[in-house]
Amino acid sequence: MRLIHSRPFRLLAVLCLGVLGSPVFAETHPGQEQLVREVAKETGKNPQALNALLDGAKMQQGILDAISRPAEAKPWKDYRPIFLTSQRIGDGIAFYREHRALLEQIGKQYGVAPQYIVAIVGVETSYGRNTGKYKVLDALVTLGLYYPPRAKFFREQLKELLSLPDNHLAGPVGTLTGSYAGAQGWGQFMPTSIRDFAVDADHDGRIDLQNSLPDIFASVANYFAKHGWVDGGPVASRAQPDAAAQPIAVKDAAPQWPLEQLEAWGYAPLQRLSPGEPASLQTLEGPNGPEYWFTFRNFYVITRYNRSPLYAMAVDQLAQAIAAGADRAGAAR
Numbered sequence: 001m002r003l004i005h006s007r008p009f010r011l012l013a014v015l016c017l018g019v020l021g022s023p024v025f026a027e028t029h030p031g032q033e034q035l036v037r038e039v040a041k042e043t044g045k046n047p048q049a050l051n052a053l054l055d056g057a058k059m060q061q062g063i064l065d066a067i068s069r070p071a072e073a074k075p076w077k078d079y080r081p082i083f084l085t086s087q088r089i090g091d092g093i094a095f096y097r098e099h100r101a102l103l104e105q106i107g108k109q110y111g112v113a114p115q116y117i118v119a120i121v122g123v124e125t126s127y128g129r130n131t132g133k134y135k136v137l138d139a140l141v142t143l144g145l146y147y148p149p150r151a152k153f154f155r156e157q158l159k160e161l162l163s164l165p166d167n168h169l170a171g172p173v174g175t176l177t178g179s180y181a182g183a184q185g186w187g188q189f190m191p192t193s194i195r196d197f198a199v200d201a202d203h204d205g206r207i208d209l210q211n212s213l214p215d216i217f218a219s220v221a222n223y224f225a226k227h228g229w230v231d232g233g234p235v236a237s238r239a240q241p242d243a244a245a246q247p248i249a250v251k252d253a254a255p256q257w258p259l260e261q262l263e264a265w266g267y268a269p270l271q272r273l274s275p276g277e278p279a280s281l282q283t284l285e286g287p288n289g290p291e292y293w294f295t296f297r298n299f300y301v302i303t304r305y306n307r308s309p310l311y312a313m314a315v316d317q318l319a320q321a322i323a324a325g326a327d328r329a330g331a332a333r
């Protein structure tokens with residue numbers, strides 16, 4: 001609900017409410033004054049400028065509708081075809097070839113194989129084609145101040161958006177666009193991820209995750225590296241259960257056992273792997289029945305980008321398809 005619609009009314013309301021008692025300040029959005037006070041105190045930014053910015057933001061019902069829509073829990077057999085399309089693989093191969101030198105340089109610097117950087121921007125935004133049409137400020141105001149179920153998380157993101165130095169964003173805060181959840185750029189970074197992981201790799205003094213490929217690639221690679229990516233380490237590998245294999249309860253994708261323990265429980269690797277490799281097990285509903293997968297440290301790192309194990313599996317398989325195709329394309333030249 002917006003009580004006050006314009007600045008003259010705002011001033012009037014401040015005066016009236018001041019006379020009547022609290023609240024002393026009239027707000028365009030609930031909790032705005034407190035938020036502005038915190039950001040101004042912590043960053044030294046001008047409270048009037050922050051208020052002006054927030055006064056211009058709109059609560060969007062469409063954003064509340066989008067986040068409230070129950071997420072379809074698709075099984076792997078229906079999830080995989082959405083991301084592993086021939087178009088997305090083909091575009092990824094072409095993209096890798098076009099930017100190979102830069103990708104390999106950044107991949108080497110951060111210890112992350114380039115095909116995983118390409119796969120992330122492929123899954124997130126179809127290689128930068130769909131970075132989102134919502135105003136980031138509207139999205140985070142709406143979810144941070146008007147959506148109690150996730151207010152804690154999104155208020156923190158809104159606060160960070162307002163706190164980030166101007167040169168950490170692709171443009172003025174009020175002009176930025178992104179997903180309905182306020183994620184920005186080719187890699188769909190939330191403001192706290194920009195703060196913690198984004199990189200100015202082309203050294204132009206600005207972190208631009210919308211227009212600078214060096215910044216985009218290095219930020220994704222740095223995100224992986226900072227979450228513990230093991231250069232050259234395994235991601236996921238098929239497992240074959242024997243007749244006596246028992247179902248294994250897995251809390252999340254964090255590796256919990258050495259591979260040989262899972263083998264002892266009846267799951268055989270289909271490729272040669274180190275018996276001591278820390279692993280977990282995912283059971284997915286494939287097109288021909290259950291699929292069993294050993295997953296490793298790097299798989300878990302991908303789930304730090306998006307919690308879904310299906311997401312991590314799709315990224316891994318897209319990355320492998322892109323790498324194989326880029327090598328073939330490279331050999332054919």
Ligand SMILES: [Ca+2]
Binds near residue numbers: 201208212
């Ligand atoms: Ca830059």
